[in-house]
Structure formats: structure tokens, C-alpha cells
Amino acid sequence: MEHMGIEPGRIQFSWISSAEATKFVDVVNKVTDAIKELGPNRSFVKPETKVA
Amino acid sequence: MSEYTESIREIAKRLLETCSVEMIIGFRKGTVPMMNEPHVIRNARDTGDLVWDSNCGINLANYLTDRKENIGILAKGCDSRNIVTHILENKIKREQLVIIGVPCKGMIDKRKITRMFNGEILEVLEDNGQILIRGNGFDTRLDKADVLQENCALCTHRNPVIYDELAAELVGEQEDIDRYEDVRKLEAMTTEEKWAYFDDLLKECIRCYACKNACPLCYCPTCFVDESKPQWVGKSQDAIDIRTFHFLRAFHCAGRCTDCGACQRACPVGINMRVFTKKLEKDCLDLFDWEAGMSLESRPPLDVYRPDDPDKFIK
Amino acid sequence: MEVITADSARDRVEHVENPYMPYPVRIDEIVVETEDRNLKTYTLVFLNKADEEAFTYHAGQFAELSLAGRGEIPIGIASSPVEKGFLKFTVNKAGVVTTHLHNMKEGDIMGVRGPMGNWFPWDTLEGKNVLIIGGGFAFTTLRSSIISMLHPANRSKFNDITVVYGARTPGMLLYKDELIEWEKRDDIDMHITVDATDDPDWKYNVGFVPPVTEQKAPQGDKDTYAIVCGPPIMIKFTQPVLEKLGYTHDHIIMSLENRMKCGIGMCGRCNIGKELVCKDGPIFTLDQINRTPREY
Amino acid sequence: MPIVKFEKQNWETGLNKLRRAYRLCGPVEDKGFHYFKDLGEAELPDFGCLNTRLSAKGIVYPQSEDMFEYSLDETLDDHHVMKDVQKDYSPRIVLGIRPCDAKAVKLVKLNFDTADYKDPYWLRAWEATTFVGLACDNPCSACFCTTAGCGPYHEEGLDVLLVDNDDHYMARVLTEKGIRFIETAGWDTTGVDGASLIEERRAAAEAKIVSHVSTDRLRGADTMTLHAAGIWEDISFSCINCGTCTFVCPTCWCFDIQDEVHGKQGKRTRNWDSCMFPIFTVHTTGHNPRGSQLQRVRQRFMHKLKYFVDKYDQGIMCVGCGRCVSQCPVNIDIRRVCELMNDLPAPDACAAQE
Structure with a gap:
């Protein structure tokens, strides 16, 4: 995604076991904060199809 | 490479006559310059139709998917790597195949040559590393090395990695090749530059899907672009939909692509969609020291877990 | 016999305006037809009176049901031209459009394009006959056909009318109330059948359609025509029965289905040979079908 | 039909006058290939190209086209009701369309303009367009127009045929639209007796065509025999099921209709479709009448070379432009297929009588 021109940080991966509830909450908070900081994605969106 | 033809015909004839295979998948001479047609031979008396030259760029592994017959198949380096991937992914069984290895000296780039001349090209022949081109108002010779397909010029696996027969002596592999100069150039761009680059790259796409259909990796019974329940991607000529198709397709080739160039070669409007797959290919090499289809013994990086995985999130 | 093609359609309503524009309609009533709840009958009422008048049709035609945001689906018209003020369609829940339609409720707005x-x-x-x-x-x-034929203005136009209709179980039969009503009449010979049932009160036939046809249907002759609509497996086994009864292929009439989009012969996907199922069909005689590649 | 002559040096001035009354469109080079594009201010069509990569069909029939728009917002009175989309059907000129592409437009019209139904989008775009053709003096080796019912100087479907003659153009004006084109451009035209010159040039161009197809026996051939013939495995083996041949073809017209919703706003669009795609004919049940590659390849060639021939009696559904021949990624060649179909022996008399 970043390779084709999406800002870094929009995609994040994590490995969380079903037993790791605290880690899950922690990661979700971190990711949402990071994305909020980036603001809305402006390039890779399709508000309306553009054709003839 | 045209001297391979005789040897290929002989091997094919023998395999069919001894009933070692039911069919041979190879090429027959094309009807336009710089094109050959993938072709199947079922009878020993037809083996004279088989040809081999620098216009056999289609990846023949594409024609193996889910076949039930015993098959003799011609395989360049890249074809053989895709055959390995096909076997690993259970799309064909090794026992069904007699692989006729064809050590490859590279395929010529039809589009590049066409663009070099103003008039129409009428005939292209080869002679000892040289390409003879005759057309409306010109008659010239080029060094084959100068008109190779991009991926062939950068190829480091010209010899088949797996074979039962050989159509010729193995060739020397190209050394000191910098395979990823183009990818590094892209990596160095800013986010906005990257976005603009791909916008321009894809603007001619007509969604004929020749790239995915020429690709031996794209064998899903229903591609995600065709799926309607749910529908993943819009079907119009919208630029975002086109981009979604191309980059998702590339993802599906991660760790599997051999850079055989079939996609780029097939594209009717000349898009180099290899810039998507090459990035993934480079990452697989950098991160996992992995090149696709090199051996039947090792599993691809996306279906193994290693404690020394370079990505920290997975630990 | 007359070759059935759209060319012989004398009184077709010509849509010079925009044949892709659906008429807006309101869902007036939804009836669940079968015990598996996969078949519902929709009664649709036109929002504009003029559209209703423009929509003149014959039994055997179909229409495109249009759901804004989902797409269109070709469905045979279940109501009869003699029934005024509404259209009826019985829809099987199968794909994207029909699944969404099954989730809609009375009063919702949709579109109909046709006939x-x-x-x-x-x-x-x-x-x-x-x-x-x-x-x-x-x-x-x-x-639609039976309602039309039984209408007082039309019944005298036909000789004997015989119906063999089967479903897997009694609960899977469509239009049960009407079937029972027709069963009681003496101007139509009804043979309702089910593949199997454990209902002790079932008083009609048990058995597949082909053998029931063999026992109950009249002999074929030049004055007797058979209209056959059903799943491919039923058609496959009914055809030899009809041949045995003496029906020639130009006296066996069938309605074909194929994937369609435009419904007006332009989008190009529903052809069997040079015939377009949507426009030149969907009704063909077996004789016509025999002369066409079987790509349906 | 009048033939006029005007100097090439006045070409650009004329086009600038035309721009005030028309939208102009013509072949433009992009990354090594030519495409028909709307011409920008002062942009000139490039008449140096042999032919465009894609045919001119997209001018009248865009690959993606909006049909209707609607709202799903139930607070609005007309929610879920389809509404026409505003489109630009103002007069437009296509400059430099080749005679093959123009004849193809005429063939496609048979599909969109019928006694029963008229396709409003196609017809209105077609009516708005003036087709200014450029005669083809350097046909490609893959062209076989002369035996496909067309030719390098063919006039069907054109309003004007331009012939490039050194420092000037000869223009054969064919229709009312063509007259308006010449008048609006305001070129200093002299009526000339160029018929013999054009005739000479036509013969010279036709003599350059090296590819041919034989179609004489297609009409009389039996559909079921052709369909069941043994030739199809050989023809279809290499096909990869892409849509290149159908998308580059000037006469292929199949389309798909799609709904797309963004928030509460929806659109119904149509897109080119291809009989080469497996999902083209798949039923909701999963059954596919043309599920195999062989069946799909057969459908494409049977449609062009047999079904169309029988349905319209206007020859084959092909103008011999050669695009599918030169652009098929695996070199499936319609010229070869046409020969195979045409040469197929008729069923023997006994079988035919049955």
C-alpha cells in the first residue's frame, strides 16, 4: 500500500492471541490514535464513480 | 535459440510415440511477426508444428492448471519455476509431467522493437544473437541483447530448475545483475510522487484482464474482481477501481511471482504492471531470502512460520 | 406452425423513450408461497397510472425487476393480462438482487421494466387442446396462462385444457388456493403431484411429473400442444414421455432461461445461436431449440 | 457526391473555427500508442498513426457510461426512482477515423437501433457525431478489410472521407453533416474533379492489402455442423480468457449493467463486457452454458462469422481492422479461424435430409 502511494502507517499488523485481552485493547487504542493523527485518507477513496 | 526446435521436435515425438505422455504443450509458429502461439500436440506425426525461438514468452505453466492428462511440457527457467509453484499449490501433480527443459537466452520485446521503427514491421528473424528486422522502409540488424524483454534482461534463472529432458545444453546464468533498480527508484519517491506515478501508469488500463489471465498464478475459479457476493471492487473504468484491481492482484502474487513477464507482455495497452509485483518480490528476497519456485522441497514464505521472522509484530 | 419470434409480435408496445428506464412501482403485498420460505409472490402496483396502461403484456412474457442499488433480475410475469391493476411476480431467493428483494417489505418502492x-x-x-x-x-x-385461458372471455377459444403440476412436497407447491379451486372445476383437467409426502390427508398424486404425465396426459396429435416449464431434470425426462404420447417437436413449447442483463436483445449474453433468449424468446418450440446450439 | 480540395496549411485555422461549434476528437499519441481523445485547446489530431490502439467505438459507446442516478434516502419524495443522467450530446466531430472503424459503427448500429427498441445513449451520441474519415494509404499487414466487406477507402458510416494528397486534402463529402463540417471550417475549398484520382489511390491502397479471408461459404454452412465441428479445440487451446480481442474490436458491443451506491446516492452504469469472460453467462444457480474456454472462443467466432451473418444478412461482424490479430496475447488469429470455418465441408446430403 505504501509502495503505491498511501501514507505510511495506515496499515498496521499485530499478532494477538485470543487470551491477550489487554494487549488487544492497547493495540486498538494505539492504532486508532495513530490513524486519527494521520487524518482522513484523501487519495485512495472513491466517493463517487467517475465515468462517462 | 531456433536451433532448439529440432531437438524439441525429436523429444516430443519420442515421448508421444512411447506413450510416455498424452500431449505436448509447446508453441507453434505465429501468424504475425514476433508472436508464437501456445499449442498442444496430441499426435507424434504433428510434432513438426512445434517451434522454438525468441518469441516464446508466454508462460506455459498457465496451461497446466487442473489438467488430468499426462503431459509433456516445454519449460524455460521461469516456466519451470511456475511449474514448481503449481505443484506446490496442488494444481498439477509432478507424476503427470514430463518437463522438457529449455535453457533460455531471453525473449525479445515485441513492443520495444515496434516502437523503434516508424513503419510497420513485416518480418523478424534471428541469426546468432542478432535480430533481423524487415519492414516498410527499413531492413536492419539489432543485437538481441539490446531488445530483450525487461524481465529477461534482468533474469538470473535462465535454466529450468526442474526437468526430465533437456532440449539443449544448459546456458550460463547472468551474473552481477541489479534486479531492483526500478523498485529502489520508486521506494525513494515521496508518498505523493508514488501516488502520481501509479495514476499515470494505470491510466490506459481497459480492464481486459489479460495480465491476470496470462499469469500462471491467477487460477482462482472466481477472481475477486468477478465476485458479486460480496462485490469487492466496482466494475467501471473508475480510476480507484482500476488501481484496486491491480494492487490486489499483485498482493495475490506475493511470494509466488517469478517475474516471468507474462502480464506485461500480454497487456494490449503497454502497462508495466510488474512494478507492483517486483516490489513484493524484492521484499520476499530481502525479508525471507526467498525466490519463488526454486525447489519442490521448501514451502513459500506465506505458508510457514519462522521464529526468526523479521517483522516484529508477529512475535 | 407459426414460427414464434419477436418479429411476429404485432402489438408490442414500443419503448421509443428509454427502454432501460424502469417504471416505478410499490410493493402492495408479499405472500410467502412455500414452506421453505424461499419463494415469495410480490404484488406490485404502478405509481403512475399511465405506466400501467403502457405495460400491456401476454401470458408467457417476463419483466426486469429493478432494485435501486442492487441491480435487475428477469422474472416471468405470474399475473395474467385479465387481472387488472397490479402485476404479480413469484421470486426465488437465489442471488444478490432476489435476496435483497426478499428482505423488502410492503410499501417499498422498486421498478419494473418490460414487458x-x-x-x-x-x-x-x-x-x-x-x-x-x-x-x-x-x-x-x-x-398467468391458466388464469387467462379460464377467463370467461377466453375459455371458449380452447378445447381441452390439461395441467400436470408437481413439486417436491405439498408445501412447495405454488398458488395452492388456486390449484384447489381449479381442481374443482370441470373445464380444466388438473393433475397435481408431489415427489413424496407423509401427509395422510394428501388426496392428489404422488410421483414425479414424467410418469404422472404418461398416465394422465392426452395423446398428442396435430390439434394438441404441450407447454413445458420446469427444472432441467424434469424436462429431460418429460420429453421422451411426450414423444411416446405422440407429440411432435413442433407441438412441444418451452420457455428458456439464460443470464440476461438488458432484456431487450442488446447486451449480447443470452444468445443460443443467433436467437436471443430475451428478445427472440424466451418461448421456443422444441423443434426450434433442436436447431440451435444448446447453450442455456 | 461533391469532392473538394483544401490546403493543408489551412487545416489548423479550419479546426479552430470548428472548435467553436463542435467538440473535436481525434487520434493522439500517448506512451507510444494512439488513442481517440477529446482534443484540448490548440491540440491537433495526429494523422501520422497507422491506426489507433483501441477502435473508435468508444466515442459513441464509452467503456463505462452512466445510465441513471437515484437516491436511497427515504425522506425524499422520489427515493428509489431512477432518473436520467445529464449528458453532453452537443455536436462533435471525430477526425481521422479509419474507414474500417466507420463501417464498424454502422454494423454496431444494427444492434442498438432496432425496430423494437432504440438504445437512447448510443443513438444520441451517434446522432451528435460527424465522422470525418481518413483514407488509409498504408494498410498494415494484418489488415484484411477488402475481404471483410470494407476497404481502405470505404465510405459506409462516414460523413466525409479525407484523402491526404501532398500539400492538400481531397475531401469527398458524403452527407449533410459532412457539408456542415466543410462549411463551418471555412476552408478555401475548390470543387475539383478528383474522382479519378481518388479512384486511382483507392486501387493502389487496396493492392497493398496482403491478408485475406474467405467468407463465401459461411452463409450456407449449417450452424449445428459448425458448432459441433472438431476445429474448436485447436483454435481455443491457447486462449487465456482475457477480453483483449473484444475490447479492441470495433464491432463487439456486449455490455454489462451495474449498480453502485455511495452513501445514499446510487448510479446505474453500463460497462463493456466480453464473451471471453467466464462469468459472462453464468446463471445464479452456478450453471454456466458456456463454462469452458472452448465454448467461449467458439461463441466469439460463431457470433462474428455465422450468427451475425444469418441474423442480419450484412456480411460478417468484422471489418478486417486486424487489431485482434496483432494484439491477442497468444496469437489467436481470426483470419485463420475464418478460413477453417469457411472450409468446413458441408454435411453430406444424407445427413442434411434427415
Whole structure:
């Protein structure tokens, strides 16, 4: 995604076991904060199809 | 490479006559310059139709998917790597195949040559590393090395990695090749530059899907672009939909692509969609020291877990 | 017999305006037809009176049901031209559009585009015996046909009318109330059948459509026509039965289905040979089908 | 039909006058290939190209086209009701369309303009367009127009045929639209007796065509015999099921209709479709009448070379432009297929009588 021109940080991966509830909450908070900081994605969106 | 033809015909004839295979998948001479047609031979008396030259760029592994017959198949380096991937992914069984290895000296780039001349090209022949081109108002010779397909010029696996027969002596592999100069150039761009680059790259796409259909990796019974329940991607000529198709397709080739160039070669409007797959290919090499289809013994990086995985999130 | 093509459609309504524009309609009533709840009958009422007048149709035709945001689906018209003020469609829940339709409720707005295709050859059938064979949910345009034929203004145009209609179980039969009503009449010979049932009160036939046809249907002759609509497996085994009974292939009339989009012969996907199922069909004689590649 | 002559040096001035009354469109080079594009201010069509990569069909029939728009917002009175989309059907000129592409437009019209139904989008775009053709003096080796019912100087479907003659153009004006084109451009035209010159040039161009197809026996051939013939495995083996041949073809017209919703706003669009795609004919049940590659390849060639021939009696559904021949990624060649179909022996008399 970043390779084709999406800002870094929009995609994040994590490995969380079903037993790791605290880690899950922690990661979700971190990711949402990071994305909020980036603001809305402006390039890779399709508000309306553009054709003839 | 045209001297391979005789040897290929002989091997094919023998395999069919001894009933070692039911069919041979190879090429027959094309009807336009710089094109050959993938072709199947079922009878020993037809083996004279088989040809081999620098216009056999289609990846023949594409024609193996889910076949039930015993098959003799011609395989360049890249074809053989895709055959390995096909076997690993259970799309064909090794026992069904007699692989006729064809050590490859590279395929010529039809589009590049066409663009070099103003008039129409009428005939292209080869002679000892040289390409003879005759057309409306010109008659010239080029060094084959100068008109190779991009991926062939950068190829480091010209010899088949797996074979039962050989159509010729193995060739020397190209050394000191910098395979990823183009990818590094892209990596160095800013986010906005990257976005603009791909916008321009894809603007001619007509969604004929020749790239995915020429690709031996794209064998899903229903591609995600065709799926309607749910529908993943819009079907119009919208630029975002086109981009979604191309980059998702590339993802599906991660760790599997051999850079055989079939996609780029097939594209009717000349898009180099290899810039998507090459990035993934480079990452697989950098991160996992992995090149696709090199051996039947090792599993691809996306279906193994290693404690020394370079990505920290997975630990 | 008259070749059934759209060319012989004398009184077709010509949409010079925009044949892709659906008429807006309101869902007036939804009836669950079968015990598996996969078949519902929709009664649709036109929002504009003028559209209703423009929509003149014949039994055997179909229309495109249009759901804004989902797409369109070609469905046989189950109501009869003699029933005024509404259209009826019985829809099987199968794909994207029909699944969404099954989630809609009375009062919702949708669209209807049509009528489309040719119809059963009513001119040819006049003065003849008509055998109607239906299976499963392919009984919709047959309902339309029966209602039309039984209408007081039309009944005298036909000789004997025989109907063989079967479903897997009693609960899977469409239009049960009407079936029972027709069963009681003496101007139509009804043979309802189910593949199997454990209902001790079931007083009709048990057995597949082909053998029931063999026992109950009239002999074929030049004055007797068979109309057959049903799943491919039923058609496959009914055809030899009809041949045995003496029906020639130009006296066996069938309605075909193929994937369609435009419904007006332009989008190019529903062809069998040079015939377009949507426009030159969907009604063909077996004789016509025999001369066409079987790509349906 | 009048033939006029005007100097090439006045070409650009004329086009600038035309721009005030028309939208102009013509072949433009992009990354090594030519495409028909709307011409920008002062942009000139490039008449140096042999032919465009894609045919001119997209001018009248865009690959993606909006049909209707609607709202799903139930607070609005007309929610879920389809509404026409505003489109630009103002007069437009296509400059430099080749005679093959123009004839193809005429063939496609048979599909969109019928006695029963008229396709409003196609017809209105077609009516708005003036086709200014450029005669083809350097046909490609893959062209076989002369035996496909067309030719390098063919006039069907054109309003004007331009012939490039050194420092000037000869223009054969064919229709009312063509007259308006010449008048609006305001070129200093002299009526000339160029018929013999054009005739000479036509003969010279036709003599350059090296590819041919034989179609004489297609009409009389039996559909079921052709369909069941043994030739199809050989023809279809290499096909990869892409849509290149159908998308580059000037006469292929199949389309798909799609709904797309963004928030509460929806659109119904149509897109080119291809009989080469497996999902083209798949039923909701999963059954596919043309599920195999062989069946799909057969459908494409049977449609062009047999079904169309029988349905319209206007020859084959092909103008011999050669695009599918030169652009098929695996070199399936319609010229070869046409020969195979045409040469197929008729069923023997006994079988035919059956």
C-alpha cells in the first residue's frame, strides 16, 4: 500500500492471541490514535464513480 | 535459440510415440511477426508444428492448471519455476509431467522493437544473437541483447530448475545483475510522487484482464474482481477501481511471482504492471531470502512460520 | 406452425423513450408461497397510472425487476393480462438482487421494466387442446396462462385444457388456493403431484411429473400442444414421455432461461445461436431449440 | 457526391473555427500508442498513426457510461426512482477515423437501433457525431478489410472521407453533416474533379492489402455442423480468457449493467463486457452454458462469422481492422479461424435430409 502511494502507517499488523485481552485493547487504542493523527485518507477513496 | 526446435521436435515425438505422455504443450509458429502461439500436440506425426525461438514468452505453466492428462511440457527457467509453484499449490501433480527443459537466452520485446521503427514491421528473424528486422522502409540488424524483454534482461534463472529432458545444453546464468533498480527508484519517491506515478501508469488500463489471465498464478475459479457476493471492487473504468484491481492482484502474487513477464507482455495497452509485483518480490528476497519456485522441497514464505521472522509484530 | 419470434409480435408496445428506464412501482403485498420460505409472490402496483396502461403484456412474457442499488433480475410475469391493476411476480431467493428483494417489505418502492420477450403462441393455440406441464417454481407464467385461458372471455377459444403440476412436497407447491379451486372445476383437467409426502390427508398424486404425465396426459396429435416449464431434470425426462404420447417437436413449447442483463436483445449474453433468449424468446418450440446450439 | 480540395496549411485555422461549434476528437499519441481523445485547446489530431490502439467505438459507446442516478434516502419524495443522467450530446466531430472503424459503427448500429427498441445513449451520441474519415494509404499487414466487406477507402458510416494528397486534402463529402463540417471550417475549398484520382489511390491502397479471408461459404454452412465441428479445440487451446480481442474490436458491443451506491446516492452504469469472460453467462444457480474456454472462443467466432451473418444478412461482424490479430496475447488469429470455418465441408446430403 505504501509502495503505491498511501501514507505510511495506515496499515498496521499485530499478532494477538485470543487470551491477550489487554494487549488487544492497547493495540486498538494505539492504532486508532495513530490513524486519527494521520487524518482522513484523501487519495485512495472513491466517493463517487467517475465515468462517462 | 531456433536451433532448439529440432531437438524439441525429436523429444516430443519420442515421448508421444512411447506413450510416455498424452500431449505436448509447446508453441507453434505465429501468424504475425514476433508472436508464437501456445499449442498442444496430441499426435507424434504433428510434432513438426512445434517451434522454438525468441518469441516464446508466454508462460506455459498457465496451461497446466487442473489438467488430468499426462503431459509433456516445454519449460524455460521461469516456466519451470511456475511449474514448481503449481505443484506446490496442488494444481498439477509432478507424476503427470514430463518437463522438457529449455535453457533460455531471453525473449525479445515485441513492443520495444515496434516502437523503434516508424513503419510497420513485416518480418523478424534471428541469426546468432542478432535480430533481423524487415519492414516498410527499413531492413536492419539489432543485437538481441539490446531488445530483450525487461524481465529477461534482468533474469538470473535462465535454466529450468526442474526437468526430465533437456532440449539443449544448459546456458550460463547472468551474473552481477541489479534486479531492483526500478523498485529502489520508486521506494525513494515521496508518498505523493508514488501516488502520481501509479495514476499515470494505470491510466490506459481497459480492464481486459489479460495480465491476470496470462499469469500462471491467477487460477482462482472466481477472481475477486468477478465476485458479486460480496462485490469487492466496482466494475467501471473508475480510476480507484482500476488501481484496486491491480494492487490486489499483485498482493495475490506475493511470494509466488517469478517475474516471468507474462502480464506485461500480454497487456494490449503497454502497462508495466510488474512494478507492483517486483516490489513484493524484492521484499520476499530481502525479508525471507526467498525466490519463488526454486525447489519442490521448501514451502513459500506465506505458508510457514519462522521464529526468526523479521517483522516484529508477529512475535 | 407459426414460427414464434419477436418479429411476429404485432402489438408490442414500443419503448421509443428509454427502454432501460424502469417504471416505478410499490410493493402492495408479499405472500410467502412455500414452506421453505424461499419463494415469495410480490404484488406490485404502478405509481403512475399511465405506466400501467403502457405495460400491456401476454401470458408467457417476463419483466426486469429493478432494485435501486442492487441491480435487475428477469422474472416471468405470474399475473395474467385479465387481472387488472397490479402485476404479480413469484421470486426465488437465489442471488444478490432476489435476496435483497426478499428482505423488502410492503410499501417499498422498486421498478419494473418490460414487458419483455415473446409469449406462448396464443393464436396458434386457439381451437386446440392444451397440455400444461409444470414443475417446481417454474409455474409462474403457467399460472398467468391458466388464469387467462379460464377467463370467461377466453375459455371458449380452447378445447381441452390439461395441467400436470408437481413439486417436491405439498408445501412447495405454488398458488395452492388456486390449484384447489381449479381442481374443482370441470373445464380444466388438473393433475397435481408431489415427489413424496407423509401427509395422510394428501388426496392428489404422488410421483414425479414424467410418469404422472404418461398416465394422465392426452395423446398428442396435430390439434394438441404441450407447454413445458420446469427444472432441467424434469424436462429431460418429460420429453421422451411426450414423444411416446405422440407429440411432435413442433407441438412441444418451452420457455428458456439464460443470464440476461438488458432484456431487450442488446447486451449480447443470452444468445443460443443467433436467437436471443430475451428478445427472440424466451418461448421456443422444441423443434426450434433442436436447431440451435444448446447453450442455456 | 461533391469532392473538394483544401490546403493543408489551412487545416489548423479550419479546426479552430470548428472548435467553436463542435467538440473535436481525434487520434493522439500517448506512451507510444494512439488513442481517440477529446482534443484540448490548440491540440491537433495526429494523422501520422497507422491506426489507433483501441477502435473508435468508444466515442459513441464509452467503456463505462452512466445510465441513471437515484437516491436511497427515504425522506425524499422520489427515493428509489431512477432518473436520467445529464449528458453532453452537443455536436462533435471525430477526425481521422479509419474507414474500417466507420463501417464498424454502422454494423454496431444494427444492434442498438432496432425496430423494437432504440438504445437512447448510443443513438444520441451517434446522432451528435460527424465522422470525418481518413483514407488509409498504408494498410498494415494484418489488415484484411477488402475481404471483410470494407476497404481502405470505404465510405459506409462516414460523413466525409479525407484523402491526404501532398500539400492538400481531397475531401469527398458524403452527407449533410459532412457539408456542415466543410462549411463551418471555412476552408478555401475548390470543387475539383478528383474522382479519378481518388479512384486511382483507392486501387493502389487496396493492392497493398496482403491478408485475406474467405467468407463465401459461411452463409450456407449449417450452424449445428459448425458448432459441433472438431476445429474448436485447436483454435481455443491457447486462449487465456482475457477480453483483449473484444475490447479492441470495433464491432463487439456486449455490455454489462451495474449498480453502485455511495452513501445514499446510487448510479446505474453500463460497462463493456466480453464473451471471453467466464462469468459472462453464468446463471445464479452456478450453471454456466458456456463454462469452458472452448465454448467461449467458439461463441466469439460463431457470433462474428455465422450468427451475425444469418441474423442480419450484412456480411460478417468484422471489418478486417486486424487489431485482434496483432494484439491477442497468444496469437489467436481470426483470419485463420475464418478460413477453417469457411472450409468446413458441408454435411453430406444424407445427413442434411434427415
